[in-house]
Amino acid sequence: MFKPNPRRFLPVLLPMLLACALGLMTARARADTAPAAPSDISDQVFPRIVKLYGAGGLKNLANYGTGVLVSPDGHILTIWNHLLDTEQITVVLDNGRRLEARFVGGAGEAGLAILKVEVKNAPYFDLTRIPRRGPGSPVLGFSNMFNVAAGDEPVSVIHGVIATVTPLDARRGRYDIPYKGDVYIVDAIMNNPGSAGGALTTLEGELLGLIGKELRDSRSNLWINYAIPMYDLNETVGKLIRGEVIANDRMELPAVVQELDTTPLGLRLVPNVVARTPAYLDAVLPGSAAAEQGLQPDDLIVLINDDLIQSCSEFYKYLRTAKRGDLLRITVRRDRELLTVELPVPDFSR
Amino acid sequence: MTLTIKRVHLQRDNWSEACPSFRQNNFVEMNESSVMKTYTQQAILCVLALGVSLGAASRSSADVPAAVREAEEARVAVIEQASASVVAIFPPNGQGGGSGVLISPSGLTLTNFHVVQGAGPFLKCGLKDGVVYDAVLIGIDPTGDVAIIQLLGRTDFPYSPLGDSDTVRAGDWAFAMGNPFLLAEDFTPTLTYGMVSGVRRYQYPAGTFLEYTDCIQVDTSINPGNSGGPLFNTSGEVIGINGRISVEKRGRVNAGAGYAISINQIKHFRDHLLSGRVVDHATLGATVRSDEFSNVIIDTILPDCDAFYQGLRRGDEVVSFGGRSIGSVNQFKNVLGIYPKGWKVPLTYRREGQRTEIFVRLQGLHSTGELLQFAEGPAAPRPKQDEKNPEDPEQPRPGLPEMLNPHRQPPPIPEEHAHLYEARLGFANYHFNRLKQEELFAQLKELGDFGGAGAKWTIQGTVASQPPFRLVLSEVACLLEVPSEQRLMLLDLERPETHMAGWNSDGLLMAFQQWQQLLTAGAEAFTEVYYVGSEPLDGAGPRVDVLATMQSGRECRWYFDQKQKQFVGWDISVMDHVPECGIRLQGWIREGAYSRPTGWTLLVPGQAPLEFQVSRMSVEKFEPPALP
Numbered sequence: 009m010f011k012p013n014p015r016r017f018l019p020v021l022l023p024m025l026l027a028c029a030l031g032l033m034t035a036r037a038r039a040d041t042a043p044a045a046p047s048d049i050s051d052q053v054f055p056r057i058v059k060l061y062g063a064g065g066l067k068n069l070a071n072y073g074t075g076v077l078v079s080p081d082g083h084i085l086t087i088w089n090h091l092l093d094t095e096q097i098t099v100v101l102d103n104g105r106r107l108e109a110r111f112v113g114g115a116g117e118a119g120l121a122i123l124k125v126e127v128k129n130a131p132y133f134d135l136t137r138i139p140r141r142g143p144g145s146p147v148l149g150f151s152n153m154f155n156v157a158a159g160d161e162p163v164s165v166i167h168g169v170i171a172t173v174t175p176l177d178a179r180r181g182r183y184d185i186p187y188k189g190d191v192y193i194v195d196a197i198m199n200n201p202g203s204a205g206g207a208l209t210t211l212e213g214e215l216l217g218l219i220g221k222e223l224r225d226s227r228s229n230l231w232i233n234y235a236i237p238m239y240d241l242n243e244t245v246g247k248l249i250r251g252e253v254i255a256n257d258r259m260e261l262p263a264v265v266q267e268l269d270t271t272p273l274g275l276r277l278v279p280n281v282v283a284r285t286p287a288y289l290d291a292v293l294p295g296s297a298a299a300e301q302g303l304q305p306d307d308l309i310v311l312i313n314d315d316l317i318q319s320c321s322e323f324y325k326y327l328r329t330a331k332r333g334d335l336l337r338i339t340v341r342r343d344r345e346l347l348t349v350e351l352p353v354p355d356f357s358r
Numbered sequence: 359m360t361l362t363i364k365r366v367h368l369q370r371d372n373w374s375e376a377c378p379s380f381r382q383n384n385f386v387e388m389n390e391s392s393v394m395k396t397y398t399q400q401a402i403l404c405v406l407a408l409g410v411s412l413g414a415a416s417r418s419s420a421d422v423p424a425a426v427r428e429a430e431e432a433r434v435a436v437i438e439q440a441s442a443s444v445v446a447i448f449p450p451n452g453q454g455g456g457s458g459v460l461i462s463p464s465g466l467t468l469t470n471f472h473v474v475q476g477a478g479p480f481l482k483c484g485l486k487d488g489v490v491y492d493a494v495l496i497g498i499d500p501t502g503d504v505a506i507i508q509l510l511g512r513t514d515f516p517y518s519p520l521g522d523s524d525t526v527r528a529g530d531w532a533f534a535m536g537n538p539f540l541l542a543e544d545f546t547p548t549l550t551y552g553m554v555s556g557v558r559r560y561q562y563p564a565g566t567f568l569e570y571t572d573c574i575q576v577d578t579s580i581n582p583g584n585s586g587g588p589l590f591n592t593s594g595e596v597i598g599i600n601g602r603i604s605v606e607k608r609g610r611v612n613a614g615a616g617y618a619i620s621i622n623q624i625k626h627f628r629d630h631l632l633s634g635r636v637v638d639h640a641t642l643g644a645t646v647r648s649d650e651f652s653n654v655i656i657d658t659i660l661p662d663c664d665a666f667y668q669g670l671r672r673g674d675e676v677v678s679f680g681g682r683s684i685g686s687v688n689q690f691k692n693v694l695g696i697y698p699k700g701w702k703v704p705l706t707y708r709r710e711g712q713r714t715e716i717f718v719r720l721q722g723l724h725s726t727g728e729l730l731q732f733a734e735g736p737a738a739p740r741p742k743q744d745e746k747n748p749e750d751p752e753q754p755r756p757g758l759p760e761m762l763n764p765h766r767q768p769p770p771i772p773e774e775h776a777h778l779y780e781a782r783l784g785f786a787n788y789h790f791n792r793l794k795q796e797e798l799f800a801q802l803k804e805l806g807d808f809g810g811a812g813a814k815w816t817i818q819g820t821v822a823s824q825p826p827f828r829l830v831l832s833e834v835a836c837l838l839e840v841p842s843e844q845r846l847m848l849l850d851l852e853r854p855e856t857h858m859a860g861w862n863s864d865g866l867l868m869a870f871q872q873w874q875q876l877l878t879a880g881a882e883a884f885t886e887v888y889y890v891g892s893e894p895l896d897g898a899g900p901r902v903d904v905l906a907t908m909q910s911g912r913e914c915r916w917y918f919d920q921k922q923k924q925f926v927g928w929d930i931s932v933m934d935h936v937p938e939c940g941i942r943l944q945g946w947i948r949e950g951a952y953s954r955p956t957g958w959t960l961l962v963p964g965q966a967p968l969e970f971q972v973s974r975m976s977v978e979k980f981e982p983p984a985l986p
Contacts, residue, residue, distance in 0.1 A: 046553060047529030054528075104652055104685060148529075154604040154615055156559055156575055159686035160652070164555040165528050166577035166614055196577060197614035201606060231607075 046148065046167065049213040054162040055102040055131040057207055058084055059152045060109070060123075063094035072155040074163065074206035075099070075123060076215065077132040082107075083249050085135075086205030087236075088114040088121035089221050099125045104160025113248040117187045118236050120218070122248040133207070133215040135242040141192070141216055145170045149198045149235075151206025151219055163206070168196025168233075178223035178232060185223060191234040192217050198233040199223070208235035268324045272354035273336075274298035277309075280320040287323045289340070301349035303340060310346070311339035327356065436594040437533065437549060442516035444547035444587060445469070445509070446484040446537040447493070449477030457536030457547070457587030458483070458507065459596055460517040465491075465509035466632075468624060469586030470601045471498050474505045475732075479779040479787055483509055484545030485516075494778045497631035498786045500732045501569055501639040501723060502695075503601050504624055505586075505786075506631040510775055518588060521595030523557075523620035526574055530554040534578045534600050534616070536587025547587070552578025560688045560695075561602065561617060569639070571695025573617045574598045580616030589618040597621050623696035629903070630698045630891030634790035636729045637891065638699040640720030646676060646690050654684045656707070664719040665705070667937040667963035674707040699723065700890065700904070700915070702897035717897035719938070730784055794889035798905050798918055799880055802925060806952030808877045814980030815874060819957065819972040827970065831874045832980050836867040865932040865939030866960060872914050872930060873941070876907065884909045892920060895927070896942075896961075902926060927958070937963040952977065 056077050064071030075086035084099065091097070097109040107125040114121035141147070149166045157163045176191045192208060199222050206219040217235030225232050238245075270276055274296025278288045287309040292299045309317050313336065317323050330336065330353045339348045445458035445467050456473030460466070467483070474481065474495055481493040491509045498505045509515060526532075532554050535547040542548060555577050561570035574589065580600050589598035598618025606613055630637040643663025646654050654676045659666050676684045680693040680703050697703055699722040706715045782788035808815075817829040821840060830837040875883035886908035895902045895917055902917040913931045918924065927942035940961035946953040954975035960968040 045529065046531075047527040050527070050529035106652075154606075156561075156604070156615060157556055158560060159688040161556060161558065161688070162528060164575060164577075164615065165553065166555055167553040197612065200604075200614055 043211060046165070046211065049148065049209075049211065050150075050162075050165045053148070053150055053165075053207065053209060053213045056133055057102065057150045057152075057163050058125075059100040059155075059157065059163060060084075060086060060091060060205065061098040061100070062091040062096070064090055070155065070201040072152055072202045073204055074150075074152040074202060074219070076205070076207045076218065077130050078122075078135055078245060079132055079249065080129050082125040082127040082130055083112070083132075084109065084123040084125065085218065085245060086121050086123060087218060087221055088119045089204055091204075092121055092123075097123060099123065100160070101125075101127070101130075102162055113251060115244070115248060118189065118218075118241065118244075119187065119221075120236075120241065120244065120248065122245065135215075135238060135245055137214075138237075138239040138242065139210060139214050139216065140237070140239050141170055141210060143170050143172050146211050147192070147194060147216060148209050148211065148213070149194065149196060149203075149206060149219060150209065151198070151200070151203035153200040153203045153206075155202050166196050166198060168194040168198065171195045173237075176220075176223075176234060177226045178234075179226050187236070189236070189240075191220070191236055194233045194235065196233060198235070199231065268327055268356060270327070270356075272356060273327075273351060275303060277320050277323060280324075284319040284321070287317050287320050297351055298349065301351070302347060303338075303349060304342065307340035307342050307347070309338060310341050311337075311348075313337050327353070433592070436590075436592065439516075440518055440533075440588070440590050440594040441535055441547050441549070442486050443518040444486065444535040446540075446542060446545045446547070447473055447507070447586060448482045448484070449474070450480055450482060451477070455537065455540050456583060456585040457600075459535075459588035459599070460509065460515050461520060461596065462517050463515050464513060465493075465511075465515045466496075466517075467493065467507050467509055468588070468596075468599055469505050469507060470599060471500050471503045471505045471732075472601070473586040474498065474507065475500075479781075480775065481507060483507075484542075486546050488544050488546075490545075492772065492775055494775060495787050496790050497634050497637060498732060499627055499631060499637045499639075500729070502619060502623065502627065503570070504599060504619060504627060504631065506628075508778075510778070518590070518594060518596050520621050520625065521591050521593070521597040523574065523597045523622045526554055526557050526591065526597050526620075528554055528556050531592050532574075532576050532578055532597065533590050533592075534576070534580055534584060534587060534618075535590065536584040536600065538579075538581035538583040540583050550579040550584075552576050555615065557620075558689070558692050559617065560692050569695055570602055570617055570619065572620050572623060572692040573602075574620055576616050576618065577614050578616060579612040581612050582610065584616075599624065620696070626696055626701070627698050627891070632790060633794060633889045633891050634785050634787040635888070635890075636732045636784060636786055638729055639723040640694060640697050640699045640701065641723050642694060642705075642718065643721050644670065646687055648687050652685060654687060654690050662935045663721055664938070664963065665716070668716040668718055669714065669964060670705070670707060670716065670718070671709070674709050677706040677708050677713060679703065679705050694720075698891060698893070701893045704897050726784065732786075791889050794903070795881070795887060795905065798889065798903060798916075801918055801923055802877060802880070805877065805925065805946065806948070806950075808874075808952050809977045809979065811879050812980055813874075813878060814978045815975065816978070817954070817972055817975045819970060819974075822969050823971065829870065831870050833871075833875070836871050838867060865930050865936070866941075868912065868932050869914075869928065869930040869939050869941050872907070872909070872912060873928065875909070876914075876916065881907075883907075890915065895919075896940075900926075929961075949975070 058075045058077060060073040060075050061071060069090060071091065073086060073091045075084040078085045092111060097111065099107045099109045101107065109123040109125050112122040112124050146167065146169050149168065150163050152163045171193045173190050173192055175189065176185060176187055178185045194208070198219055203219045204221040207215055208217040208219055209215055215238055217237045219235045223232055224230060271293065274293040275289050275298045276291045278285065278290040289303060289305050289307045291305055292303050309323055311317060312326050315326065317326065332353050332355055334353045336351050336353055337348060338351060339346055443460040445460060446455065447458050447469055448455045456469060458467045458469035461468055479495045481495065483491045483493045485491065491511050493507045493509045496506045496508055531551070533549060533551045535549050538548050553576065554574060556575040559573050559575045561573060574597065576589065578589070580603050584600050587600050588596045589600050591597050598620050600616060600618045602617040604613055604615040627637060643665050644659035645657045647657040649655050656670060656672050656674045656676065659670060659672055676690060678684055679690060680697065682689065682693055684690050697720055699720060702717045702719050704715060705718050706713055778789055779787050780789040780792065785791060812833065815831040819827060821827050825840050828839040881887045884907040888906050890904035890906050892901050892903050894900070901920045903920055905916040907914045907916065911933055914928050916928045917926050919926045924946070925943065927940065929938045929940045931938050942959045942961060943955045944957040947956050955972055957969065957971040960970065
């Protein structure tokens with residue numbers, strides 16, 4: 009039950025007031041020197057942003073993305089995601105030039121990656137001079153969102169305000185995101201398909217952060233709009249560009265938790281990563297009854313005792329209700345063949 | 359204490375307005391007394407917060423520089439003025455609704471085709487003044503997703519000026535107004551403010567129609583119900599019509615990318631839409647591809663399209679189109695998408711280093727049959743939005759989803775407006791086409807009395823200032839005489855190949871035969887007559903109104919200068935698969951009962967223009983000989 013307590017609100021109000029006052033002061037300071045129009049700033053930023061095309065193209069898995077140039081020699085900083093899981097990454101520069109990119113390195117819990125294209129004297133963002141901004145700062149976001157900017161068009165620019173700077177507490181699918189540093193949370197809908205790797209900048213066009221991949225907040229389950237601040241990452245990016253290995257700082261997917269250890273049964277299913285992961289065999293224990301009866305990795309379990317098994321979860325659910333010593337009649341599909349084996353239910357140490 | 363709590367309770371709604379964060383608190387599990395206690399505590403907090411913020415506000419208004427205050431006041435004034443022109447549109451069946459914008463004091467209003475689709479010829483519209491107006495549908499552009507409707511009952515409607523969408527740049531501020539989620543019970547438009555994210559965007563067709571080319575992308579919040587509403591620049595000029603959004607897993611609402619049809623495209627189509635027709639977009643008759651150097655190359659070309667007659671061939675590189683340099687296939691499609699069928703558009707191509715500029719007449723994108731399905735019928739029940747586009751959430755929708763109208767059923771259309779709608783196959787509303795035809799025929803009438811049907815005209819003069827010519831015109835036969843030869847055209851309807859013989863191989867005689875018919879018999883001479891719209895004459899000339907006539911497979915397009923109110927020329931297509939023949943009149947001179955042309959220029963694709971000077975013209979009665 010929620011009971012508001014005035015003492016809880018005052019500490020919130022005071023910083024808000026301070027922020028207001030500060031905001032007014034900075035607004036005054038800005039008004040004195042007429043700032044450049046966002047359209048002029050956009051024209052300066054566009055040449056530093058590239059569109060990426062790589063792996064993907066499946067439903068909800070875009071094969072397009074964004075990167076930012078971070079060196080005059082064509083080093084491109086982006087977010088390490090599925091897009092880069094291919095030999096063929098195409099980079100489209102602001103002027104429409106299409107170039108093949110080389111993967112230089114990827115690391116850091118922030119999940120950054122560096123690509124390289126062969127260009128000279130490219131316009132770029134200087135990572136040694138990254139400003140910090142706090143809540144209330146107006147920002148621009150530049151990205152290849154929805155792949156709207158096809159061909160040689162410049163990417164999309166959107167505007168917003170930094171709502172807060174806070175540690176990222178998010179997940180992707182069922183996994184928590186390992187990056188626990190601060191991120192800029194923005195009030196604009198910024199993290200769209202293809203946006204990851206885009207630039208968050210100040211109204212003057214200075215790089216603040218890299219727009220992250222689409223994530224949901226761990227608790228509220230809402231999609232969040234955030235960018236990873238670049239002010240502390242210059243060294244990491246420098247190492248990546250130089251090709252240095254960054255030990256113990258590599259983004260790894262967390263170890264897959266098996267819902268039930270099926271080793272006593274002599275087999276293991278593929279990781280249960282989506283809601284209805286098909287019940288494929290990942291491994292069969294050599295010498296086990298399962299192996300002797302002919303089960304092989306990549307077989308798909310379709311029936312147990314004539315009950316339809318449509319996912320890993322259903323398989324585990326079935327095993328949990330099975331009694332030790334019962335006979336399991338497992339039917340698997342391999343290519344176009346069906347194969348049925350009979351295994352006794354072992355003792356699962358639950 | 360009791361009293362305090364009561365007052366607090368009564369004012370609760372106001373607080374939740376003032377302190378939105380409190381709204382989100384979950385009161386569900388609370389009992390009555392704890393709710394009261396909470397309200398009291400929140401009351402104190404809110405009063406504190408309000409007091410503090412008021413203090414901050416009063417201090418700030420004194421401290422804010424004059425320039426900032428003036429900018430804000432100017433913005434408020436612009437929005438105030440713009441909002442008066444924003445229209446909430448409701449189909450009479452009470453289902454759905456959208457937005458629109460008034461663009462003339464007479465009540466012309468732009469909206470999306472998909473807002474009026476299936477709604478019938480009459481609509482109900484609400485303005486900011488809270489008044490509900492009747493409106494009648496004029497014309498639709500199903501491909502470009504635009505419609506023009508006319509609000510009725512006033513001649514002094516507030517309206518917004520049209521801007522120049524070619525000057526819009528990414529990063530410009532832009533605001534949208536309309537009726538998202540059909541929120542406004544009193545029709546006061548909702549304002550959303552944002553930024554232009556990109557210009558000249560190309561959006562692939564959704565289904566077979568509805569292609570958004572050369573559109574403006576905004577992060578301005580565009581939602582269901584905004585459809586058809588205006589996108590304004592900061593000066594309050596209409597730069598686009600909002601009609602589409604990118605949606606994805608967040609649901610069918612704003613996801614940071616909305617699309618507006620550029621107003622410059624709509625300017626091209628404006629008179630076409632006012633014709634009451636189902637208007638069509640265009641194709642070049644050729645397809646393009648880009649090569650390894652990002653050049654745009656003609657890939658295939660039809661052998662009977664105007665571009666081919668003008669000399670364009672497979673393998674030619676398109677350098678510029680519509681006055682814009684072309685560097686990608688998308689740019690080419692963007693240009694193509696903004697022109698109506700029938701316009702002549704400049705195209706520059708390069709072949710073996712040689713650049714050539716031609717003016718190409720664009721042909722229709724769809725067949726008449728394809729367009730017929732959109733001609734207006736009675737309002738039909740609309741499909742549920744869930745039935746459309748069930749898959750592929752990443753694809754932009756063919757328009758914003760419709761909103762269910764929560765308002766009560768509007769009253770029926772008054773009888774007094776019934777005459778403003780005329781049903782006719784192929785038209786959204788033939789009434790407005792007939793009005794334009796009458797206007798143009800009145801202009802022809804001012805040229806004088808040409809002796810009615812059954813006259814023989816003799817026109818004499820010189821060709822290119824050299825040999826003299828004599829042109830004799832009658833309903834059944836035409837003759838052109840020059841010193842070196844004499845050509846006769848007998849109008850044998852059974853043998854159309856004779857219509858293209860000799861000197862007449864370009865259709866010259868047939869062109870003048872039709873001209874005489876137009877000036878003597880008028881609309882009666884043709885099986886079909888309609889007003890097309892307007893276009894720049896030959897792609898670069900003055901804007902002309904276009905009247906189309908059909909007679910036994912012969913199609914003519916008659917041109918009337920909009921400013922000078924003068925009949926200036928025509929084109930004829932004598933038969934399929936043959937280039938057009940064009941006549942451009944140099945001027946008119948009054949001689950007695952009628953005017954005669956001072957001369958004309960003969961235009962045939964692939965040939966140099968040929969000038970004819972006229973010295974005299976006579977009109978006699980003529981009895982055609984009885985055919986055996």
